[in-house]
Every structure is written in C-alpha cells, then in structure tokens.
Amino acid sequence: MAQNKITTSSTAEYFSKNLQQVGFSSPTKAVLTTLKEAVDNSLDACEEHGILPEIEVEIEKKGAGSLKGSDQIRIKVVDNGPGIDADDVTKVYGEYLASSKFGRGKCSRGQQGIGISAATTWAQLTNAAGARVITKTKNMRKALSCIVEVDIKNNKGVIKSKETIDWDRPNGTSVEFIIDGRLQMNGEAGLYSYLNGTTLVNPHLTLHYTVPESEKVTVERVSTVIPEIPAAVEPHPHTMKLGEFIAHSHLFGRVKVNSWLKKSFSRVHEGTLKDLVSAGIKNSLLEKNVDALNEADFKQLFMAIQNIQLMAPSTKSVLMIGEEALSKSINRLGKVDFFSVVTRKPTICDFKPVEVEVAIARLDEKAMENDSPIQVLRFANRVPLQFDKAACAIVQAIQTVNWRSYGLAQPKESLPLGPYIMAISVVSPFIKFKNASKETIDASDELVEEIRRALIQAGQRLSRHIRREDKANELEEKIRHIEQFGPILVEALCRITNAPDSRKKRAEEGLLKLLGREARDAELALKHAETSLDQHLVKTGAKSDDKSLEEPAQDEEGESSPVPGKKSKSTTSKSAPKPKEKSSAAPSKKPKIILPNAKQAKK
Amino acid sequence: MSKIMAQAYSTRATQDLPKISKEICNALIKDLEEAKRPVLYATKCSLDNALYDHRIGFLKPGDKKVATELNVSSVKKMSRAIFLLEVLLKNVDTGGVNTKRELYYMAKGRIKNDSSLKPLDFADQDESDAIIDFICEMLECYREDLNCYANDRGGQTYSQQLIVTETLVDGDKAVIDLSKLGTTSFQPKNRPQNLKLSASKKIDFCLIVESEGTANTLVANGFTKRHNCILMGAQGVPSNAVRAWCKTIQDQLSVPMYFFGDLDAYTLQNIYRTLKAGSAASLIRNSDYSAPDVKFLGVLPEDIKKYDLLDYPVKENDAQEVRALKKAQDALKNDPFFQDKRNKELAKILGWLLTNKRRCEQQSFFSVNPNDPQTPEKIIVEKIKRGVYV
Numbered sequence: 001m002a003q004n005k006i007t008t009s010s011t012a013e014y015f016s017k018n019l020q021q022v023g024f025s026s027p028t029k030a031v032l033t034t035l036k037e038a039v040d041n042s043l044d045a046c047e048e049h050g051i052l053p054e055i056e057v058e059i060e061k062k063g064a065g066s067l068k069g070s071d072q073i074r075i076k077v078v079d080n081g082p083g084i085d086a087d088d089v090t091k092v093y094g095e096y097l098a099s100s101k102f103g104r105g106k107c108s109r110g111q112q113g114i115g116i117s118a119a120t121t122w123a124q125l126t127n128a129a130g131a132r133v134i135t136k137t138k139n140m141r142k143a144l145s146c147i148v149e150v151d152i153k154n155n156k157g158v159i160k161s162k163e164t165i166d167w168d169r170p171n172g173t174s175v176e177f178i179i180d181g182r183l184q185m186n187g188e189a190g191l192y193s194y195l196n197g198t199t200l201v202n203p204h205l206t207l208h209y210t211v212p213e214s215e216k217v218t219v220e221r222v223s224t225v226i227p228e229i230p231a232a233v234e235p236h237p238h239t240m241k242l243g244e245f246i247a248h249s250h251l252f253g254r255v256k257v258n259s260w261l262k263k264s265f266s267r268v269h270e271g272t273l274k275d276l277v278s279a280g281i282k283n284s285l286l287e288k289n290v291d292a293l294n295e296a297d298f299k300q301l302f303m304a305i306q307n308i309q310l311m312a313p314s315t316k317s318v319l320m321i322g323e324e325a326l327s328k329s330i331n332r333l334g335k336v337d338f339f340s341v342v343t344r345k346p347t348i349c350d351f352k353p354v355e356v357e358v359a360i361a362r363l364d365e366k367a368m369e370n371d372s373p374i375q376v377l378r379f380a381n382r383v384p385l386q387f388d389k390a391a392c393a394i395v396q397a398i399q400t401v402n403w404r405s406y407g408l409a410q411p412k413e414s415l416p417l418g419p420y421i422m423a424i425s426v427v428s429p430f431i432k433f434k435n436a437s438k439e440t441i442d443a444s445d446e447l448v449e450e451i452r453r454a455l456i457q458a459g460q461r462l463s464r465h466i467r468r469e470d471k472a473n474e475l476e477e478k479i480r481h482i483e484q485f486g487p488i489l490v491e492a493l494c495r496i497t498n499a500p501d502s503r504k505k506r507a508e509e510g511l512l513k514l515l516g517r518e519a520r521d522a523e524l525a526l527k528h529a530e531t532s533l534d535q536h537l538v539k540t541g542a543k544s545d546d547k548s549l550e551e552p553a554q555d556e557e558g559e560s561s562p563v564p565g566k567k568s569k570s571t572t573s574k575s576a577p578k579p580k581e582k583s584s585a586a587p588s589k590k591p592k593i594i595l596p597n598a599k600q601a602k603k
Numbered sequence: 604m605s606k607i608m609a610q611a612y613s614t615r616a617t618q619d620l621p622k623i624s625k626e627i628c629n630a631l632i633k634d635l636e637e638a639k640r641p642v643l644y645a646t647k648c649s650l651d652n653a654l655y656d657h658r659i660g661f662l663k664p665g666d667k668k669v670a671t672e673l674n675v676s677s678v679k680k681m682s683r684a685i686f687l688l689e690v691l692l693k694n695v696d697t698g699g700v701n702t703k704r705e706l707y708y709m710a711k712g713r714i715k716n717d718s719s720l721k722p723l724d725f726a727d728q729d730e731s732d733a734i735i736d737f738i739c740e741m742l743e744c745y746r747e748d749l750n751c752y753a754n755d756r757g758g759q760t761y762s763q764q765l766i767v768t769e770t771l772v773d774g775d776k777a778v779i780d781l782s783k784l785g786t787t788s789f790q791p792k793n794r795p796q797n798l799k800l801s802a803s804k805k806i807d808f809c810l811i812v813e814s815e816g817t818a819n820t821l822v823a824n825g826f827t828k829r830h831n832c833i834l835m836g837a838q839g840v841p842s843n844a845v846r847a848w849c850k851t852i853q854d855q856l857s858v859p860m861y862f863f864g865d866l867d868a869y870t871l872q873n874i875y876r877t878l879k880a881g882s883a884a885s886l887i888r889n890s891d892y893s894a895p896d897v898k899f900l901g902v903l904p905e906d907i908k909k910y911d912l913l914d915y916p917v918k919e920n921d922a923q924e925v926r927a928l929k930k931a932q933d934a935l936k937n938d939p940f941f942q943d944k945r946n947k948e949l950a951k952i953l954g955w956l957l958t959n960k961r962r963c964e965q966q967s968f969f970s971v972n973p974n975d976p977q978t979p980e981k982i983i984v985e986k987i988k989r990g991v992y993v
Contacts, residue, residue, distance in 0.1 A: 478675040484722035489682040490635065492689055496628045507635035511673075514640055518675045 013152050021435070022118045027070040030122055031181035032194055032386060034075050035059070037115035038175050039198060040383055041092070042079035043205065045173070049082040050226055053202070057209040059191070065180030066126055073181045078174040083137035086144050093120050093131045093148040093175070094157020117157075119177055121150050126180035130160075134174040136167050143167035183212065188375060189386045195219075196333055197377045197384035200359070201321055201425050203329040222328035229319055234266040236313035237305045239351045239430075245302045249290045257293065257301070258286040267311045275308045276301075312348045319355065319427050320346070321382070326359045333421060335364040340461035344454045349446040355427040356451050358458040362420050362465075373415040374408075378441075379425040385439050392434075393443035394424045397451035406459035407466030424451060464533045471526040478522050482515040620744055621692050627741070628685065631673075643681070644668040645740035650883040655939035660879075660895025662940060664886040669740070683723050683734045684741070686710070691738065691749040700750045707731040745888050747843070752793045757838030758845040759788035759815060761822045764806050765833055768799040786822075788836075791848035800855040808987060809833040809852055811897065813864030813874055817965055817979075824976050830984065833858070841878045849878060849894035860894060861992060863983060866902035866914075867962035868931040869923065871953060872938075875899055880940050900983065900992040902963045904955045910982060913970045914963035924962070931957055948993040 023033030039055060046053035058076040065072045084092055096117045120131045130149035136142070142164040149158045184190045191211060199207055203223035210216045235248065252260050261268050277283060281304050285297060293301070321329075326341040339361035346355045378385040378394045389395045395415070403409075403416035410416040426441060434440040441447070490511060494504045627643070634641035645668060646652070652667040671677050690709060694701060701709065707728040714720045725731045739746050746752075763782040767789060770776055781789050782803065791798070810832060812818035818836030827834050833852060837845055853860060862878060864870045876882070879897045881889025907914050917924045931953045934941050941950040956962070968979035975981075986992060 481675050481678055485678040485682040488720060488723060489678060489685060490632075492682070492685040493628045493632050493635075496685070496689055496692065497625055497632060499629075499632055503632055503636060507632045510635040510638035513638045514635075514673065515675050515678065522675075 013155070022114055023439070024118065024122050027065070027067065027180060027182035028184045028189065029387065030179060031059075031073055031075065031183060032189070032191065033115070034119040034122065034177050034179055034181070035077065035191075036194065036383065037119050038075070038077035038177075041116055041175075042077060042081055042173065043202060043382075045081035046079060047227055047229060051081060052204055052206075052221065052224060052226055054080045054206040054221075055208070057195070057207065057211075059183070059209070059211045061183060061212050062178065067180040070126075070180040070182055072127065072178060073183060074176065074178050076174065076176040078172065080169065080172045083140065083171045083173055084133075084135045085137060086140075089133055089135060089144065089146065090148055090157025090159055092157075093117065093133060094150045094159075096150075096155050116175075117150060119179075120148060121152070123177045123179045124149055127178045129178065130158075132176040134165070134167060136169065136171050136173075138171050185211065188389070193375075193377065194384050194386060197379065197423070199332050200326075200329050200377065200423055201379050201382045201384075203321065203325040219332055222332065223325045225325070227319055227321070230316055233314045233316055234264055236267055236310070236351060237265050237302075238310060239313065242299060242302050246295070246298050249293070249298070252290060254289050254291055256286070257288055257290055260290045261286075261305075266314055268305075272305075272308065272310065276304050279304045279308055313351060313353055316346075316353075319382075321357055321425060323357075326357060330359050330361050330423070333361060333363065337362040337364050338462075338465040340458045340465070342454050342458040342461065344450065344457075347450055349450050350432070350444050352428055352430040352432075354447065354450060355425075356454045357425040357427075358451075358454040359423040360420060360458050360462050361423075362418070364419075370409075370418055373417055374420040374422050376415065377421060377423040379423065380431050380433070380438065380441055381427055382425060383438070385441070387439040388434075389440070391440050391443065393441040393447045394426065394451055396443045397448045397455060398422060398424075400448065400452055401455050401459060403459060406463035407470065408459075422455075424455070426451065464529075468526070468529040468533050471522070471529040475519065475522040475526050478515070478519045482512065482519060486511050486515065620742060620748060621695055623742060624688055624692055628688075631685075634673075641673050643671045643673075643684075643741055645671070645737060646743055646887055648736075648740060648884050648886045650937055653883045653886055653939055655880065655943050657943055657945045659890075661881045661889040661893035662883060662886060663889060671737075679722070680734070680737070683725075683730075684737055686720070686723055687731065687734050688738050691735075691751065694750045698750070700752060702752060702754065703732050703735060703746075704728055706735065706751060740887065743887050745891070747794055753843050755790055755793060755844050756842040757815065758791045758835055758842070758848045759818065759838075760791065760833060760835045760848070761788050761818075761827045762806070762833040763827050764802045764804045764831055765789075766801045766803055768801070770797055770799070788822075791844050791851075793842075793844045793847070795844065795848045795851045798851060800851065802856065804831055806833060806856060806858045807831045809835065809849075809856075809858050809860040810900075810983065811835045811837050811849065811860065811862045811878065813837050813839065813862070813870060813965060820976075821980055821983075824980060826980050829980075837862075837864070837874065837878065840873050843888070843892060846878060846881075846892035846894070849897060850892060853894040853896050859987075860897040861900040861987060862897050863900045863965060864902070865962065865964045866904065866907070866952070866956070867917075867924070868927040868953065868956050871899075871949065871956070872927065872930060872934055876938075876940055898992045899949060899952075900986055902965055902967065903991065903993065904952060904959075905991075906982075906986075907961075907963050910968070910971050912963050912967040914961050914967065917960045917962055928957060928960070952993065 023036075024030045035057065039057070042055050043053055045051075056076075056078040058074070058078075060074040062072040062074050064070075093116055096114055116131075124130050130147050132145075132147050134143050134145045136144070143166070144162070145165045146162040147160040149160060150156075151158045185192055187193065195207065195209055199205060199219045204221050204226055205219075206221045207219045208216060209219075235244075237245070240248070248264065249260060252264055255263075258273055261273065262270070273286060276286070281301060285293075285301065288297070320343055323341045323343045326343070327339070330336060330339050330341065339359060341357070341359040343357045344355065346353055348354070376389065376395060376398065378389065378392060385392065385394075398415055399413055408416040408418055408420070426447070431438075432442040432444070434442050486508065490504055490507045493499070493507070499507075631641050631643075646664045647667040647669045648664070652665040653662040654665050655662050671681065673681055687706070687710060690706065690713070693699070707725060710723075710725060710731055714724050735746060735749075735751060739749070742749075761781065761784075765781045767779040767781070768776055769779065779789060780803070807830065812821065812834065815836035815838040818834060822834055826832070833856075835845075835848070841849070849860065852858070862875050864874060875897075879893060879895055881893040885892060902912065906912060917928060919925065935950060935953055935957075940946055941953060968982050971982065972978040
C-alpha cells in the first residue's frame, strides 16, 4: 500500500480553514469579532503609548453578501493611537501569531496576534479584498494608505494599492473591512451590548459610532486617567510545566542555577534555595551553569521546587478599573435608577493573579421588564464576552448567589430577574478561556468563588437601595389602601346597618385615625431606611456633593437624563461634568412620597 | 381592641343570619367610631384545628380562630367581605339563589356600574370564592344558608325500592319512585336534608361507587334488579350534594352503606374520608355532610392477591400521585381521623400504600373474568356477604 505523503501547512492556512474557532462561526459573530478585534487593537495601542483613546466606529450595510443569507457589511474603526510603522503594517493585519504581546504576562486585551489577521482573512474569503488601512505615526509626514491581505500559503502579509496621502490628524490608524455578515443590534449578543460594554469598562474612552438607521452617537469619556497596564512579573515556578521550565532556562544563557532561579522567577529567594538543599538538591547542582544541566537535572530540580512551599504569585501585574471610574462610567449605560460597584482586592485564583470588579445598575428605561432575566455584561481583560454564556465562570457565579436576600426576584439556580444590568469584569494576565475565540471563561471553583464574593458585596450595597424603595412602595401602598378602601368599607357597613350620617362620619374619622397611624409608622420606616442608605453612602464615599448624581437633570424635552456621562446623540462631543468625590454606590433619584391624608390622620 | 365573634351565634337558625350580620356590622362601626381596631374571628378550617371523636364520627372544629384585625393590609379583604355580605344578604332577603361563579359576575357587574367600587374588583373567581368562604367561616354557616349553591354534581342514584318525597317551596309534595325511572337516575339536590325517604321493600344495602361510569355499568348489567339496594355513583371527590345525600340515606333508612373505589392514597383520603367524616376545609359543615357509617369495601390490599387483580406502581413523575402519597404520610402523623384507633385498619391501608407504592383501580375487577360481565358484581356481593370490608 502506498504511503500518503505528509505535508505541512502554514498557520494562516490552518486558521483560514478554521475561522470558526476564532470567532467567525456565524455571520452575526463575524461582524462582532471583526469590530471587537479592531477596537481592542486601538485601545491597547493608545494605552501603551499613554494616549487618551478617541475611537470612531462606522458600521454600514452595503447590500447582499456573497454567502447565502448574509449582508455585505462595512466596518471601519478609526483611532487617535500612535499609528503603525510602515514596516509593521503587514505583520499586524496580515500575519498570524505576529504580536508584541504574546506570552509576556500583561493584562492587555489582545494576546496572541490572531484576531485581526483572522478578520482580514474573513474579508478576503467573503469579499475578495483584505483590510484597507490608513496609518500615520508622529514621525511620518504623510499617512500610509494601503490594502493588506494575508498570503495564506506562507502566513505573510501582502500589501496592495500602497500610496501616501494627506491625513487630517497627526497620528492614528484607520482600518476598514468589507465582509459578509449579519447585523444584530439588540440582545446580549447584539452590537449595542458590545458598544455599551466597551464604554462601561473603558471610562477613559470617547466613542463615536454610526450604525444603520441611527444618527451618529458620541459617548464622552468620564475619566482622563489612562489605565497603566502593570508590568509583567517573573513567572511563578508553581504555575509552570516541566517543558516550560526548561524552555525558560534557555532565555538566560550561561548563568548559575542558583542565580537563574532567584532572578528569573518570582517568589524564589535565598531561603528557597536552602529549602531546595534540605529537600535533597545538591549544592553542586545549584552551582552549575544552567546550560550545562541535562534533562534529569532539570526534572529533579523542577520536582523539588514543586514540593516546597512558596509564597503565592504576586498580584501586582493585574489592572483594575476602580470603583470611582466604574461609578462614573455606569451612568453612560442609560438612565440609571441606582447602582452599586465593587472592586475586589487582587487575589490569586488557580495560581494566577486575578482582579474581579462588579457593577450592578437598575435602568429606569427597562422598568417594564420585571419578569425578564437581568442583562449580564461579561468582560475578560476589559473585552466584552457575548456568546456561550451558560458555561462561563461569571454566569455560574451569578447563579450561585441568593439574590432574593438582596431584594431581587430569582428562579432557583438561575439568573435573577428584573431591569438590572450586571457587569462583571475579570482581569488577569493569564485568563483561562474555554475556546480560542475567547468567549467563555473557564469556571474553576476558585475563580467562581472569587466572582461570587464580589457579587455578594455588590448585592449587599444594592440591597440598601432596594430596601429603601420597598419601604417607599409600602408607604405608597398603605396610603392608597386608606384612600381607596376606607370610604367603601364604612359606606357598606352603614348601608347594611342603616346607620345615620353622624355615625358614618364618626366611623370614617376613626378609621382614618387607625390607618393613619400605620401610614406614619411606614413613613418612619422609610425615613430609617433612607438614613441607613445615606450613612452607607457617606461611609463608602459614594455620597457625592454633585447633585447631578442624585437628581436627574432635565433635558430640553423635559425628560430626565443620567448625568454625568450623558449619552448625547449629536455629532459634537460634550465634556462630561465630573463628580467631585468617588462613588461606590449612588442613587440617581428618589421617588416623591406625599401623604395626602396626613393632616386628617393627625387629628 | 374589640373582638367580634360569631361563635356565640353558632346555635342560630338560618333565618337569623341577616340579624347576626347586622350585629357584626354594628359592632364594627362602633369600634371605628371609637377609633378602636376591630377584629373579626372566623373558625380555623384546617387539619390542625380538626378534632375527631368516633362517637360522633366526623371531623369537627376545635377552638382555633383566625383573627382578622382591621389594618392597612386587611382593609381590602374586610371591605370586600362586607361588600359581598351585602350582596348575599340581598339574595337571602329576596330569595335569590346563585352559584359562586354567578356571584363573582354579580360582584363584577356592581363594580362595573359604580366606579367608586373599582378598588374592590376581583381579578378572578378564586378571589371572590375566598371571600365567600371567609364570610361563611365568620358567620359559621354553610354557603347554602346564604343561598349560594354548588353545582349538583355526582350522586346519580338507582334503586328498585327507594321512594323519595320532596317538599316543594310552595308546600306541595312530589313523590319520586326510583323504580319507575327506567334507566334514568335520581339526582340529589344540594340540600337533600329536606327529602323524605322510604322503601317499597326492605333495602339490604347502599353501594356508593367512586366511578360514575362503573356505577352505570353495574346498573346496566342488572345489579339493582338482582339486589334490593341503592346504587350511587360518587363521581370522584364527593360534592356537597353527594355528601348530604349519603347522610340522608344513613339517617333515614339505616341501611348498611359501602364505598367501592380505587385502592390509592387519593381515594382513601380525599374521597372516602370526606364522605365518611368530612374534610378539614369544611369543618363547620361536616356535621350535616358526613355519613360515618359508610364502610370501605375496597379495593382492599388483600383483594389484589385473592382475585389476582392487575395493579401497577405509583408513577414517580405523576405530581398528583406523588402529592397524595406525601399527604398520606402526613395524614398518618397528623390527621385525627386516621390516628383514631377505631380507624386503624384504614390507617394500615394507607401505610400499605406508602410502603408498597402500588395502586389498584376499581375497574380491575373486570379483569378477573373478562368473559363474564357480572364478575365485578359477584365479587362485590361476596365481599359484603363475607364481611370483607373495613
């Protein structure tokens, strides 16, 4: 029997045939993934160069797509980032696994250098043209305009239609894809959910977007602080496998083992070396040069180090958005009744540093959707996750919390119900995803527990608002009952007994006295709940001097709008008012309660 | 705090109800005039307030009362109660008769025509039914006393010997000889207590069959022709009419009475126990709606073995069956009827059902000899003769 010839294929060839693995499994996902990859690149580039990002997104339906049942969609993302050197343009957009971020242990959005090249490939496959790029660095007099395509056979970027043009900005990048896809605007997997989520976890971002059947929308930044991505820390030996351990040694050339261990790993110090000796490692091995170790030496050393106790890895490498910035940003989601935010201290889950942040807001505009599950916004390294939510650590953590005790309705082991948005951000240099398209965070017990704790804290803060509201509703209900049923009851009693008007009047007054007492008790309970909430807000620093946080402003049409960070539907950008103090939980308004019969009741 | 209790009136006649109602309303107004909080007391109709004494043979109410204090939360319920009481009293006054459903629509109609009553509106019949029950518990009366009747359901009766004499509203008497009705059955009314029963010939027994269909089959096969008896179909859980009809037969004819139904927890607790000793929900009515002499003829657990009957396991996914078993477990612990030592044989059957988790239907008697349609009849009569019942 003739043997089949074994061939090798390029990385680009592999991905071009398996684009479903990296987020192009359906026309709807293709649009979101393309947009997401372009926006992630822009945000990462701006943050690395200390630039406050201002991004313009244009999405347009151009006609029918080449794939059955799809449309031809134009996606354009323009940023004010540092721009890309002409030599690097093909690597960025046309070459797989060409990344400045791969494996360096930092909390950047992009990691491997697959996503944007996959978007170029998708555009090539469905529209026979790659990515149209315009880019300009500060050092370039004119901007470079070109089309980048992927040479699939060789995993190389190919440049076409290259020209230099005048561009009205000092630096930045514009990338445009025309792809086959389908636009889904609403729902958790919709475009608006992505745009809202991106603005929520990037308070420093000003976003302009134009989508079909809508005017241009500008969402102003609410923070001028550019998140500083912490430097990567050296790897922790307990997080490595033997092969990684050996490969790591090759990076350091001819150094002694003891020096290599101390310098190239975190949490390894002089005391650790003594422990290694106590564990049976000979001093002579530690004095050898690393490049002189054989596999047996490495294995012995590796196994010994796994068995000794080391401090947990450092949490310095994680990045947080912060309660203050989240508090400001959450008001950009819409008209918020009240909200609570929690930023946990960085911690270690599964030997990886992790930062969990939670924001829960009740949206006024969704007040009618009391029976629908809450909207969950999931984020991994500040990138929205929009698909396959059921198996995600975040959703599993939400379902394990008993939300009923915080005043939310919740069917058993399900998401709670109501007009709430729950945003949960997990940031880590080593997020464990369930798939290459990075849509689901692996639900390890430790991570689920950490997210659960953050949710419980946020729930406790939220419950003060809900309790106050419950008391207000209770008071309203009592007043309504007194007004509605009192006269009916007395009338009917008097009709049955043929009581004269004088008795009827006395009975009405007596009834009002009786029930009025209860209404006043309810009023006191409400005041108590309000005081408790106010004290909590002051204690947590959430009570702002800025009245705009508590009282919604009136816009021109008389509708109240959330301030700060009001979502303005105009082409001009407005600078948002800035709250003076940080806010971890704040009400945006208080319902007015009037006790109409208070005077009579006091008689 | 003032207490308005109807218990003191429990020995009253039906015609006293308007007077008692007025007194309660008067007391309510008096309390309100003095800005005192009135409390209405109603008999607690639940198992934890049920007492069983084998000498009287039915579940009677204990001393527990449900207190409804007038406050912001109860003002709606109280307003609705007084509103419906007024409607009911008007019926009593004019001689009008209605079902609960009709009363629901009458209430809706009044509310529709008077916008000030809108807050009282009932979302569904369950809400108005609950208020009617509350009024009855408060006045310690039957709803029939307030001219609110249930549907005449079940109780189709066949006999070649039974004669029923009914005194009509105008005083005339109607005599119904059941032997003259051919294949038609006699249907008892909701208040059969005013019927006079007699027998043209000695009646040997009365058989109450759970399934209406099986009762009809037995009659069609000539059961009533061959035996001097009364044969009645209960049609599942006995209605007030069936319960009162059995009580009437028991009191006036003094014939042995047997119940023939399925062997399962539901039949034993919800159908047979209700027929024999009343229910917890109708504690205040049980004295007039129970026939303590009715025996449980079967199907008995030993019948399964003796006649090789087809039985089958309780379906774990059938909510009603599982619920009945759970209730049976509870009944053995808390139901005074099953706890009474004179009913220990019935409690044993419940225990057997819980242990074996099997059930056997009354129609399984038809499996014994499918070629002989009279086999079920023969088994029933044999069981009666040999005293194989509980």
